[in-house]
Amino acid sequence: MPPAAPRPPVLPPLLLLLLLLLLAAGARPAAPPHRPTFTCGGVVSGESGFIGSEGFPGVYPPNSKCTWKITVPEGKVVVLSFRYLDLESDNLCRYDFVDIYNGHANGQRIGRFCGTVKPGALVSNSNKMLVQMTSDANTAGSGFIAKFSAAEPHERGDQYCGGRLEKPSGSFQTPNWPERDYPAGVTCSWHIVAPKNQLIELKFEKFDVERDNYCRYDYVAVFNGGEINDAKRIGKYCGDSPPAPILSERNELLIQFLSDLSLTADGFIGHYKFRPKKLPTTTVLPTTTTVPATSIVKPTAALCQQRCKRSGTLESNYCSSNFVITGTVITAITRAGSLHATISIINVYKEGNLAIQQAGKSMSAKIIVVCKQCPLIRRGLNYIIMGQVEEDGRGKVFPNSFVMSFKTKNSKILNALKNKTC
Template sequence: MSAGFRVLVISLLLAAHSSAQQHQPNERYTFTCGGNLTGVTGLLGSEGFPGVYPPNSKCTWKITVPEGKVVVLSFRFIDLENDNLCRYDFVDVYSGHANGQRIGRFCGTFRPGALVSHSNKMLVQMVSDANTAGNGFIAMYSAAEPNERGDQYCGGRLDKPTGSFKTPNWPDRDYPAGVTCSWHIVAPKHQVIEVKFEKFDVERDNYCRYDYVAVFNGGELNDAKRIGKFCGDSPPAPIVSDKNELLIQFLSDLSLTADGFIGHYKFRPKKLLTTTSSPVTTAAPTTANLKPTVALCQQKCKRSGTPESNYCSSNFVITGTVITTVSRSGSVYATVSIINVYKEGTLAIQQAGKSMSSKIIVVCKQCPMIRRGLNYIIMGQVDDEGRAKILPSNFVMSFKTKNQKMLNALKNKRC
């Protein structure tokens, strides 16, 4: 351990002891695996901190502050095994103790801003795999008034029929560094949520790695349910939820900031939900029919019809480059970097800056055959989760520049 790191740890511990007034400055604080924490303020850290945390562990801390208050958690230091999706070693933070909404998942050395619960309870859980890599974390919690808002605090539950959400300091000055905001929008059953960003300016990066807005179907952070991840100075296209819950998360790192954003939402009856494209003339296959059965995958793999004849019966039509392919359970799971969208429907499209991508599943891996690095016209169906499903009967062909004019004409076709 470096001398600088020792100084950091000691200063943090002394500050924590002083504020809590529970320990003498020269008393060593021992961090254990989880526990129940109460009071108006306190300190928690990974087991053995500042030493390397143990492998194959799962530690849970339940924080409870006085009734009528909310919990504010501030990470002072974090050093866990780094991974883009935090799959190996991570810290999860939940609002509430049982079945609470996850506020965030963190790993690496990124230190999020203050995290605020919706009630007087918060749960913090750290998980490590067989390979340790880091000194863990240390964090402070404190009690605050429910409606207390400042540079650090933002987010919350939104359940009125219409409303707005915005970055801290909007519109007077740039959003602060090191902020994490989570807005959980909840509509009545059988309604969906439409979100539009009026103004948008978040630090630009091709992959939105530093500051970003992420939007999820449902009430927790789940990459499979992520609708998109956004940054830059171009507002995202309007977003409509699949069901009656939507989670919007904003994160800023500890460096550059920008103007921020303001967004508006409203509830809509699900039965009135329409897409910009004309209705399809044939029913989309059910999820059960999208499994790679022997009968389905033994069909002769021969493309039938033309782009014109398949356009109306397809839920979505895109052109794109296949950038990843993985075979699994008789199907191919691929990621497509989108060149253009001609018919979107309910297809889930992720956006990073000006780059768009979508995940597709070729149900029968040999039909139609797609190869990484090649460009295709892809027409297919969309399941209830917004995933693209390509059946042997769907239309897929190589995309050439000369096809552009034909596809532009199809975009205005009436079905």
């Protein structure tokens, strides 16, 4: 009996995916197939091509920063589509992330991405785009592979959107508004700039963006300032309820709209106007309680000597709180007079800038109870928690914050509040 023919080598799944992508793009692997090499950054040009993280599909190295400069022919724009994404997951993408910029130097950031949820197609406003991947010292993944291609601006027709708005008042809307749904795979950024001594008031008249509890797929994000900086993010919105009116802190606002490659919806139209910095005395704005960050490490005695008694109701505390969640206390550690807790989230009713971490289907957030005994929370129990947010995304709970035990019957009123315009 003749010996059995040797079995061909089995390719790892990620390498097989990579080879299929390259074949689809017209590239021929050598025979036998060899592993394509991706280095840390580079300068690439042409009508189309692929870029990938260093060592893809192997684990990317720690403590690295890699930059790719992409150029397509003059008169065209760059379209970047992620085919695979696997970076350390974090709600604010603070650890490992990929940044995409217009142009090659000092361009506006189109977006920052991490985790495993691929964004929709990203489009530059010129024939140049910069991609930068940063990793820290800890958790890593397989990285990313993305295809870039050249497109005529008019090929995207009414999908081409965004721009700089400098008139004293104006409107902006999703592509195709109001005739039909916005398209899939679109990124739009509107940069509103007022004179130095004025602020910007923003209102959404109609609003319908694919609903998701955490706005992971299609969303509108609004930022104070002219760049996409999560520390300056005012809010991230989706669903069919218009966000509450927004007033900028200074003379610049940035609005980013992103749709992924699946479901779409009607979209939105928003209006803005400039207004003097000095507000009329008749104007009442929502107030929030803020305390210097240093008070979290060493709370003042006066603050923690307040009588620990919950005041107001769910309704009266909802609008003045940056975040509103329900969850189970899974860790509680005392540090310098404060309680540092990890909350396993049951539901999010108001996210604000709270950093929500996802591992599989479970979501969690970190909060600091500034005065460890007030309000008192215990490990293993369920609570409704309302509070403010630190710059690093941690929740802050003060003696006057609203915290109560969570019962299933509370869900009805919380769901009603979720749609409330503050």
